[in-house]
Each structure stands twice: as C-alpha cells, then as structure tokens.
Amino acid sequence: MYIPFDQLPPQARLWIYQANRPLTEAEQTEIKPLLERFATDWSSHGRGLQASAQLLHKQFLVLANNESATAASGCSIDKSVNFVRELEQHFNVAFFDRTQLAFLKDGNVEMVGMQELKAKVAAGEIDENTLYFDTLVNNYGDLQAEWPKPARQSWLSRYF
Template sequence: MFVEYTLLPDDAKVWIYPSSRKFYASEIEELESKIKSFMNSWKIEDENFKASYQLLYNRFIVFAADDSQSTLSNADVDKSVSFIIALQEFYGITLLDKMNVCFKQGQFVQYKELKDFKKLLKNKAVTAKTIIFDNLLTIKHDFDNFWEISIEDSWYQRFL
C-alpha cells in the first residue's frame, strides 16, 4: 500500500534509480501516476506492507518499503526491478546502471560514466567539495542523511 514517504521508519529499505536524463515536465504527471499505481499493487495481498517513492531533481526515482511487518521476498524485489525495466523501455532511459556518477554542477545534476567522471576529476572540472549522490545506499536513514555528500566524504574520494 502506498503511504507518504515521511511515514516510513528510518530502517525502511530504499532503492535509488538515477535516470540517464532528466524527466521532461510533460512526463512527470504520467510517471508519478505509474509509480503510485505500482506502489499500490506491489504487494496488494499484504495489508501490512507499506511503500513509498520520491521523484527528486526530476532525475532520481527512489523506492522505499517498510518490511518490518511484511517481509520482502526475492520475487517482490524482482517485481520492482521488472517495473523499473518497463519504465526504462517506455521513456528510453537508463535507470539500472549503478556505475554511473551523478553530481551537482551549480544548480544542475550531471550524469556521467565513471571513466568520464575520473577525467573530470583529473582535469579539476570537479573538486573534493563537489556534491555527489551516493546511489548505493539501502536504508532510509542513510538516504535521508548521506545521499548528497561531498566527494571527499564519499567512497568516490579514492579517485581524488
């Protein structure tokens, strides 16, 4: 069942899907409708299951699920991944590539392949203070507090 994100506990599971491009304004309403519909049908047979999502910077889809009273099976996770794959195909984007780097440049969010990001670091186009998005986080508390951090405070610091 879909609930507001703020109602989920800090230990809720999260999955972060960065889009290879920003969603167009004309796509947002339809995208959110599709996601809410999925959230409401994800584990429809389990009335204790609570899930939510966030669409951030018109680029990141974040799923969150409280599995404290309702266990998420591999089949449930597979169902969510199948939904994400369908979104990729429908919108002509990439959402499942965790080896790309998302970071802020001014007010804009950039999406680069890791090899291109390393070149930006080498050429000092980004610095240790540049804000990156850690899309490998898996718990709501960590997402809420450590998703946007400087490169020097992230696992990307090894590339500095």
C-alpha cells in the same frame, strides 16, 4: 499499502534507480501516479508492503519499503525490477546504466561517465567536496541526512 514518501520511517529500505537523463515535466506528471499505484499494489507472498515511491531531482526513481512491517522477498524485488524496466521502455530512458555517476553542480544534476572521472578530477572539475548522488544509499534516514554527500564521504574518496 502506500505510505507517503515523507512519512517513511528512517529504517525503510530503499532502491534507487538513476535515469540517464532528466525526466521532462510531462513525463514526471505521467509517472507519478504509476509510482503510487505500484507502491499501493506491491506485495510479498500475498502480503501488502508498506511502500512508497518518489522521483527526486527529476532523475532518480526511489522505491521504498518499511521492512519492519513486512520484508520484501526476492519475488517482490523482481516485481519492482520488472516495473522499472517497463518504465524504461515506456519513457525511453535507462534506469540500469551503472557507467554514469551523478553529481550536484550549480543546482543541477551533472552526469559523468566512469571513463571521464579521473580526467575531471585531475582538471579540478570534480573535487572531494563535490556533491555526489550515491545510489547505494539503502535506507530513508541516510537519504534524508546525507544525499547527496561530498564525494570524499563515498567510495569516490580513493580519487582524492
């Protein structure tokens, strides 16, 4: 069962997939109905999930499930991963590259490779107040309250 993204309860579980590039307007227009269809049909052991899906900042695919209604099972999570992999192929974009970090700078998402991080911190291009898109946020309430958040409030704090 599809739930509009802004109507999810705070405890709804999230899976955030970060694209390696911004999606074009045409791609966003094409992907939105696919996301809604997937959320509508997403199930766990034959029981429909109270699910939603959303694109944020042109670069983040967020799948969500109200776990208090029906928990996602391993099989249903596998279905979601397969769905995201299909999107990767169709749109020629990578959603599973964990070597890139995303920051909000001047209103835009800036991608920084893990291998570049120390140099960017040393040069002052990234500091403790730079807003970081932590893809490990796992519930809707935290996404609403603190996403993106200052790098010092994330696992990146060790670099400052």
